[in-house]
Amino acid sequence: xxxxxxxxxxxxxxxxxxxxxxxxxxxxxxxxxxxxxxxxxxxxxxxxxxxxxxxxxxxxxxxxxxxxxxxxxxxxxxxxxxxxxxxxxxxxxxxxxxxxxxxxxxxxxxxxxxxxxxxxxxxxxxxxxxxxxxxxxxxxxxxxx
Numbered sequence: 001x002x003x004x005x006x007x008x009x010x011x012x013x014x015x016x017x018x019x020x021x022x023x024x025x026x027x028x029x030x031x032x033x034x035x036x037x038x039x040x041x042x043x044x045x046x047x048x049x050x051x052x053x054x055x056x057x058x059x060x061x062x063x064x065x066x067x068x069x070x071x072x073x074x075x076x077x078x079x080x081x082x083x084x085x086x087x088x089x090x091x092x093x094x095x096x097x098x099x100x101x102x103x104x105x106x107x108x109x110x111x112x113x114x115x116x117x118x119x120x121x122x123x124x125x126x127x128x129x130x131x132x133x134x135x136x137x138x139x140x141x142x143x144x145x
Contacts, residue, residue: 004050005071005125005133008042009141019046020140023053024133031140042141043074044106047081051113054120068120073127073134081122085111 003024010017017037021030030049034042050070072078080088088094089111093101101107114120125134 002054002066002068003071003133004053004068005131005137006043006046006050007073007127007134007137007141008039008044008046009138009145010037010039010042011145014038016145017042018141018144019043019049020137020142020144021046021050021053022133022136022140024136028053029136029140031144033144038103040074040076041103041106043072043077044103044110046137046141047072047077048106048110048113051117054117066119068117069123070120071123071125071131071133073125073138075124078122078124080107081110081114085114 005022005024006020008017008019014036016033016035017039018031018033019042030052032045032049047070054068085107088101088107093104095101125131127134127138
């Protein structure tokens, strides 16, 4: 099992933000920055960029030898992936209040990635609780802002 931790951060909301991705198995790291964003956008961007590590997996992955778990400390992102996404799609990307889903551009991008990686599962992890991978992803996200 390949474990990938993600986190987003923002100074002010909106404000400058960063995202971080940490692969616990081989210690690969990714991070990035946006000058004007929100915390939810950075949390989403982190999960989207986690798929960059999966895309660059060893060739054996083509035979589905690897399974992935992407961890997020964002209930918004976790619930969006596992519970809300299918309903949003069925309702033309509208939420239960009939309003267009916030961050629709990132949700649509993430939707394609989730659907195209069936060997990936998603887990929520409590943030700032000492979980090593989450601490590393947070360090990466906050170091960019």
